[in-house]
Amino acid sequence: MQTSVTFKNLDPSDHLKSYISDKLDRFDKYLYNPGEANVVLSVEKFRHIAEVNIIGDRLNIVGKEETEDMYAAIDMVLDKLEKQIKKNKQKVRERRSGKGKAKTAMGEPTGAVVMEDDGERRVMVQNIEYKPMDVDEAVMQMDLVDNNFLVFTNARSDRVNVLYRRKDGNYGLIQPNP
Incomplete structure (x- = not known):
């Protein structure tokens, strides 16, 4: 993933850049094509703010977190972005397979009856x-x-x-x- 990191009111750090690029590499498995990430790290008084914008696969996902620790802010915003990407990809999969339109087509349990000596036992097939x-x-x-x-x-x-x-x-x- 192509990553650009911008620092505001903060000294540029190669360690922060490598930390972010390593963490963003885990998103490559969710994107079919190479993505682009724009990261803005800023400090305002005691608040450390991490803002990440990921563009790729017709997605534009933005996340922002602020905490008292920059690394915690980065981890929190990346977790938030991962949830958004998974949710968006799931929506795309459901639209392509047609699940959203016909709810009775797939996933609905159907009953199959298995006969036993004392009576009848139902087996749900899904x-x-x-x-x-x-x-x-x-x-x-x-x-x-x-x-x-x-x-x-x-x-x-x-x-x-x-x-x-x-x-x-x-x-x-x-x-x-x-």
Whole structure:
């Protein structure tokens, strides 16, 4: 990602520039084409302000945070931008697949009946879409969407995996044997 850093009322620091460029590199996995980031770091009395503008993939996302520590402000604004990018990308995916128009087409559970000796037991069948991603990205996706499990294709092994939330709050991963 092409990054330009501007300092206002603050001495230019190569360490801050490298910190920001390293943090912004994690957004490359969300953008299909190379993006451009304009960063403005400023200090007003005791407030440290970080403002980031990311342009790429028909997106123009702006975030601004102010705290008493510049590094904390940078981390907070980048977390905010990551949420915005994921939300925007999800909207684009839903529009392309047509999910927004026809809600009954995908994702609606359908009932299949399984007969047992003592009676009838219902099995709910739900069709889901899964996409290739890393385990780290799947964990971030689970944090954004409050589900108990996530089915995805592992980008490294090209196999279907299931990430689930355990009762103790940690995550579990189910992988097929090679």
